[in-house]
Amino acid sequence: MAYTASNISRAEPKINQSATQVIESADFKRLVSLRWTVSMVLLALLFVTYYGYILLIPYAPEFMTTKIGEVTTAAIPIGVGVIVVAFVLTAFYVGWANKSYDPEVERLKNTLRK
């Protein structure tokens, strides 16, 4: 039988009452959707920053080669800026998760143990 192996290795879904309640609770659903909203907004900002930079090079060469100092081109601080923005977005996510996500996770986990 083709399915024998998979049935052995795949544990039966064991959802007790309170687990089902947590999964179906409005709080849990809100938490999951908030987590992905935050992620996707930050990811969108990352895409705009990085691909914006990549596309500025072929589409706005005059802007990128503008001298902002004696010889320094605009492209130099912009390149460094992309790296800094990437780090700031990561830091923002960690800050948000520590402050808002984790306490809610703890609370929901506690309702589960009851």
Added chain:
Amino acid sequence: MLTSARQLLDLAAQAADYKLGERNNTALLFFFIIVAITLVITYWAAKKTKTSSEFYAAGRSVSAAQNGLALAGDYMSAASFLGISGMVAMKGYDGMVYATGWLVGWPALMFLVAEPLRNLGKFTFADVVAFRLRQTPVRIASAIGGILTVLFYTIAQMVGSGNLIKLMFGIPYLWAEIIVGVVMLAYVLFGGMLATTWVQIIKACLLLFGVSLLTVLVLVKVGAPTDLYAKVAHEYGQKMLEPGALAKNPLEAVSLGLALMLGLLGLPHILMRFYTVPDAKAARKSVLYATGLIGYFYIIIPIVGFGAAVLIPGGQAAIKAIDAGGNMAAPVLALTLGGTPFLGFIAAVAFATILAVVAGLTLAGASAYSHDIYVNVIKKGKATEEEQMHAAKRATIVFGIFAVGLGILFKGQNVAFMVGLAFSIAASANFPALFMSIVWKRFSTQGAVAAMLTGAFLSVGMILLSPTVWVDVFHNASAIIPLKNPCVISMTASFIVGIVVSLLSPDPLAQAKFEDEKLRTYLGVGAE
């Protein structure tokens, strides 16, 4: 063409021998000190490594800061250090465009997969993909994608390392490969993930220290970065400070950017690091540490490159005379700024860097075989602890021998396409399936297998027909597929195939388990 390349290499080796001469002894001394320290750590780690969880995941006891350093160590290869500084020295600003691309995957890794990966997996990323699907087909497909990625990445590292070591230490290529293989096997075989983690940490600290020191010395000599730019523009023209050829073709640039960014999310040796920390919170923090360290590294490395171009006597021509690709810019700069001891130190750091990255890759390749294929497919998940460890060690030895053998076989090949392949396969085969298995309820076994195989074989096939292989390696007049990096097409195809096949083959049991999985994905309930 090939003979002229070989002549060039010989010439470069002669130039290195002539220029670097007896300094090799200093370099070797530093190298032996570093290897001795790491082997002591391996001995200590070996005493702690008894179970498979300790072998693959360091007993899940690595702290967030340690893992951040180890992630940075795994990621900052010799290609980043020598390659980017060399590229900046020779081509100027374009090297910075690359540096940026190597960093932006880290935030994406954090937002999309880091925490779910930690909560759902055990030893490999296949644990997550296979979590609620049928084990056998999914594990086999994941192992194909995982092993292909690791293999191409390893070949690139081994070929690159052989050439570099030959240039720096004057050791023949063959011996360089064997030394890397033997020392690396000692780390992985005896110390497992714990020793490999500490090797990465030491290497990351040495590398960051070495590059910082180079940067400080350059700035002490030249003044502020703007003075450095002025010197560069004065000697080589304003063009050095402007983005050039790299991004002339926007589609190409975006495809390369996608491969660099999302390829990170499918690199098995990076993903398995998340199992070494105790929980998702530590996984998250470790990404922040890694992003900070790697970002700092990529911000200062162009200063080293520009410094090399203006401070080394003879400038670009002198760098090119030693190695046509410019890879020796940083070591020669070290020689100029700090004499032979500093050159010895930087050479040893570069060697340690290669050693550590290959060790991480070997562990990932071995676990893809022993955990995914041997334990879960052949033994149906019922292997004893002893059998698992034996399989892991056997796989490590086989993978190590393969790495050395392939390194020798591919001597003198263009490593750029192998790195490109590794990132394309990672982004096309591993990442789409991993991501869909985390977020999409209706993802099915057939969908996962189809997505992974499509991504793996399409990216390999398209690279073979691309200018990098079809023209540069096979010497055809023009490429069948004009894109150098296929990621934009192969990754999209993998997503589409995965979605269509999943919709055509609904798996009700997998959908039922998705709800159960959510508690583990988001709350960490039941996570190991």
